[in-house]
Amino acid sequence: MSQSSVGLSLRGMSKSFPGQRALAGVDLDILPGTVHALLGANGSGKSTLIKILAGYHSPDPGSTAYLNGEPLTLGSATAAHRAGLRFVHQDLGLIPDLNVIDNLALGSEYAGKWWLSGRREAAAARELVQMLMDGVDVRRPVRELSPAQKTILAIARTLRGTSSAAGLLVLDEPTATLPAHEVDVLFEVVRRVQATGTPVLYVTHRLDEVFQIADTVSVLRDGRHVFSSAVNQTTQRELVTHIAGRPLDELYPAPPTSAGAVLLTARGVSGRGVRDLDLDLHAGEILGVAGLDGSGRDELNRLLFGQQLPFAGQITIAGTPVTLGQPPASISAGVGYLPADRRLHSATPYMTLTENVTLPDLPSPSLRWISLRAEQRDVRTWLKRLEVSPAAPERQFSTLSGGNQQKTVLARWLRRGSRVLLLDEPTQGVDVGGKQAIYNALGQAARGGAALLITSSDAEELAEICATVLVMRDGRITARLSGPTLTTDAIVSASLTEGTPA
């Protein structure tokens, strides 16, 4: 066999879905002991490639792979696992209702072979998790963990039994929901794995991470391998051009400057994770909220929108108090909400794009005739506006790539013409080009008089697109940054330091 005898080599990897070529003859070599970054726009085939390696999809005939010179059976999860391939999938692949112990042991081994004793398994699990995070009760169901904890758990799981140089560790956008300091923890783990000689395949949309962690970088575009280079021989600009297929303009639009009347006020709002919060949100404003995991940032929008019931406080929209804890009331007051959890909260995966987009803004009364054709026509224009690819309104939501799903949900609220948009991690998992489209759409909405509140773990994003950024800590707002004080570094340091309530 002509393949290099160590590391992973892929030859002619192709995969067609009904109606779509996701991968078209990708060749890729990943050398042992290296971190290989895999980049590409949303829908370029990164996750598909990984799912083939994981045995989740079968590739089209003609695709071959070799691991350390041995041919790798593709399309069998068991074979992949046996060969030492370990994965952290884009959606993490955890089972929410199982506890940490069981999630760690899935697919590999328990401490006991014949008899599982709760105590012994807990001790083994704790040992594994402890190196990565503190204070997690391993008997808790995974559903109760924070997104960052979940990611770390998924990574910890791959570490079980990957101490040898034999396998491959694959991380598909592991940092999409991680705050900055957790990213550092993750990188440390990645370097430790790398040190054992195990190659790492690392998928991300965050280009700066490539330069921090990767040795080699490859770019996919439309299912083809279009670029590879040593990291120290390329630039972010060059990568962006390869990802997008063309040089991009400035990524971030200027934040809107003119703020109008107050549209949303919160007074004394307390709820789980948030204490006694006051907030004003103006028409035409993009207000950012930063904060570490657990600072209350994640809960803020849920409380404001009504996904969670606040214990106390008052929320008014355009001067009218809304019923707390009632999403329908918020929506009819003109609020739109993009939750962070795409799979469970922001969309109905098994409905079509059309159905997902129009759900909050169906005609009334509720027995009015819906013309499916007119509805699709309308939705198609919105999908095009947000550069959703493919802009096929009749398609099932679950078959879109991550970034396109995000844009579709955004289209739902923009189409409704919501006056107030509460957005959690609006560009999570979105590629550079897609981000640009989203930023432009958000800017346009703000200029059209909407009030936007964005929470994000991406400090740079907030620094660039918001006129004002609030920083949260321990459930309170501890800093308010705007104008010249608003920089990425200022956000990060304000998140980390104790501050006085702003």
Place this chain on the structure above:
Amino acid sequence: MSFNMTTAPAEVTTDDAESPQRRQSSAGGRHFARFSGVYVLIGFIVVYALWVPETFLTRITLQSILGDQAITGIITIGVVIGLAAGVFDLSFASNISLSGIICGVLIINHGWPIPAAIAVAIFSGVVVGLVNAFFVVKIGINSIVVTLGTSSLLAAVTSWLTNGTYLTGFPKGFTNIAIPKPLGIPILAVMLAVIALIGWYVLEHSPLGRRLQATGLGPEAARLAGVNTARMTVFALLAIAVTSSIAGVLIAAKINSATPDVGAAYLLPVIAGAMLGTTQIKPGRFSIAGTVLAIFLLATGVKGLQLAGGGQAWITSAFNGAALLLAVTFAALGERNVGGFWRRFRLRRRVSETASSETAESTR
């Protein structure tokens, strides 16, 4: 815990997506899958037309297929609306019996006027629906469990109401409900058509139906998109309960008697029809057209068998089982266009054809 017909991650692989371009190429397989029921129905008609032409190809056969499955169809439509909203109601069978018995007790034993008795019978369905809804929505219990419980309770009520006996001897005014044949079409078939039209409109072309389906496919996401999922669940349970009550009245009128366990016989055909219906027209989703097609598919098959002389009870039973499995299998295979079974043949035969997208699992 919820019963989720269409969204279980396990078996809905995301491989089924298709784009307009792709449509052309795989159109055959997909089309066949969506309409496999229609083809099977046509197949039945051809086979029976050749086998027993003198009895099968008659107006009476047509009328009897239409009229006899109408009640099953009406119940199934209610059940399908519930399933679409994520609610699986097993109490419909007891509900049918109860409503018939109420008509019997009020009309035969107490001499009530017919419209008043029918109103009470249908109102009993509303009450059952609300009781179910209380436990499902307020207490938060899975609908299968709740309705398993309430169906036991209803059976007790029915048997207590009648002391278990059989009521017969309805006045003509009541039995006449089920008799007329405007333009030669049995009135029950007309009622089914009306209810199916309403169901189709509500479920597939109204905001209400959209919200029902969103509730069934992803309640939390639906709630965050402003859907009052609790109200949708209540509506779904009421829809099943009321259609079952109507069916109970119609059955009593049709057979001129009210029996305490008449509903039980409908459990299997209705569930089978609803399940088979999800494989047709809009595979993986609940659709009224698919449901009606499924009901008449099964009805035609059984009717033809009867006419052809397959009189043993086991033949009907075998037919129903085989029809369900075959139709669902065809649908599954055609829809994946890929799927488990054929993949192997395909790979061997046309390796060059790149369109195959089988899941990994099936190669084992």
Place this chain on the structure above:
Amino acid sequence: MSFNMTTAPAEVTTDDAESPQRRQSSAGGRHFARFSGVYVLIGFIVVYALWVPETFLTRITLQSILGDQAITGIITIGVVIGLAAGVFDLSFASNISLSGIICGVLIINHGWPIPAAIAVAIFSGVVVGLVNAFFVVKIGINSIVVTLGTSSLLAAVTSWLTNGTYLTGFPKGFTNIAIPKPLGIPILAVMLAVIALIGWYVLEHSPLGRRLQATGLGPEAARLAGVNTARMTVFALLAIAVTSSIAGVLIAAKINSATPDVGAAYLLPVIAGAMLGTTQIKPGRFSIAGTVLAIFLLATGVKGLQLAGGGQAWITSAFNGAALLLAVTFAALGERNVGGFWRRFRLRRRVSETASSETAESTR
């Protein structure tokens, strides 16, 4: 499409995280919820002991509760293992009948040696399990639909085998299987204990069981993590089929007759037991202890009622329905702060309680 008892995406909200402190505070409620069945069982025993002491507090009563429910318990354990793996098998009832009938035909009609006939009967369960597994795993059809279909087919086979009649007159060697009472404990209860122990070990204390549960709770994720979910599904379907076949043999031995539809009587009690079981011991999860508790809870309640003079069919039926609803309601109310099944709909009890993590929906 699959029936997913515990993992409907809708209900997995991330809102339920609770802090360790919270745990302490709600321990009482949680404890009550977990063991509500035990308390109700004790309640029954006390009430009946006071009400009908001379008949209830007797060895016969104890023996008959143990012996009568043992077979139901055995079947329920198989069904629960299936449910834990995300498989809902409705064919177990027909499977029970078939296995009894096979014993009848072979032993009574053909004079086969007893062990050979039993082996064939249990092997028929293996075949049924594999047929179900073929459709569920290979074709990818929802297990409810598949088993609805196969149960029709099995009913056909049974009725064809026997022409619908009862078979009676087993030799003593066969009926003696169900008779012994070592240490005064009915042998069937001993068998239940053995099967329950095996089930408990496999489901709750072996890696296999964890993989089964993972397959039920998140098939996709389990598969991605390297669990052979197809194999788990096959195993689950086989477990149900084989326990049902065993039960069929035991029933035939116990009642000294093989009847073509004896299995149907087990459908409701088994499902009710399995559902009620999920509310006990490990709420929201399938557990063997919870299942056994549920079975004997229902049995004791019914037995006491019968002894107290409420033997009419409708009283039993009302009791079963009410017991199911009440136990599940208690569990739901007590369990609210913990998660599991009941997470989604919580009543708004203590808004001021800062630790409460109710979702907004529950306020309606």
Place this chain on the structure above:
Amino acid sequence: NSDGASDGATGSSTAPSTGSSGPAATALAALKPYLDDNPSLDLTPLTAKPASGKKITYVSCALAACNDWADTLKEGAAKLGWTVKIVNGGNTPDVITSTWTSIAQNPGDAVIANSLLPDSAIADQLDTLKSKKIPVIELNGPNIPGGAVIAKLGSDEQNRLEGKILADWVISDSDGKGKAAYFNEPSYPDLKAPQEGFTGELKKVCPDCSSETQTFSAADIGKAVPSQVVSYVQSHPDVTYIVFPVGDATAGVPQALAAAGLTDKVKLLTGRSGSLSITAIGSGGQAAATVGASGIPQYMSLDLLAHYWQDGKVAESQPLGILHLVTKDNAPANGKVFSIPDYQNQYYKAWLIS
């Protein structure tokens, strides 16, 4: 020969030592004809050999009894040169009525039906049959003859008689002091008559006897019914007779009573019994059972049709099947159901075929 048979049967256990009057003696006397092992069929011969080539439609059902039926019917019909087409009646009212629609459409020359619904449910179809002059014979079911239905076997009258026989046995066995529990399945309308027969006879003949009615559900047969009976016996120690209108409903009951050690406390009686009950009587798990002589209703139906086609009518009074009382004294060893020796040939002779 009937005397000898009945003497043998009643000699030991069924005849308590009482005087020749009193309830027990009255009941015992009433039982005599049903203990006869070879009752007379009393057939009216045809005047000519019946026409051959008739096509009979038999409407079966999912119950065991319905299927059993078909084979004997075919056997008799074949002798007459007639053919039998079996149609499965189905179980939902929809399908049952649908079946009748098909039958009305294509009935052959006569219809014999195991009917599960009242005639009012299929009035249209029966009207059609009547207009086509197709005779219909019904078995069981809650109907009275009239219209297309020329005769009904297993009528209420016969069912009432079955209950009465069981009551008489209780009275005679208990020496006029029996306490019985009658387990009924009330959703089957044709089980009303046997219950009336049983309680009526008890009330009429035996002032010191008593009976209480319990209900069971057909869905619980083989599972909950046995434990229901055990509980009942446990909590009613004074009740010594348990009566079921249908033998097959007691599957598992003798075994459950034995397991609870209650076999000696109560006696189990069943009406409309099959091999299940006969076997139980043989092994001591049951005391008595009424059975219909096997094959008779089928041959009787054919006989009725032959007369109908020859004479244009049937006799005014509807024939009853031949009932037989089985106790442990006359229970056949092989568990076989009671049948009249050589009944086929008796019919063939009456039909003027060899």
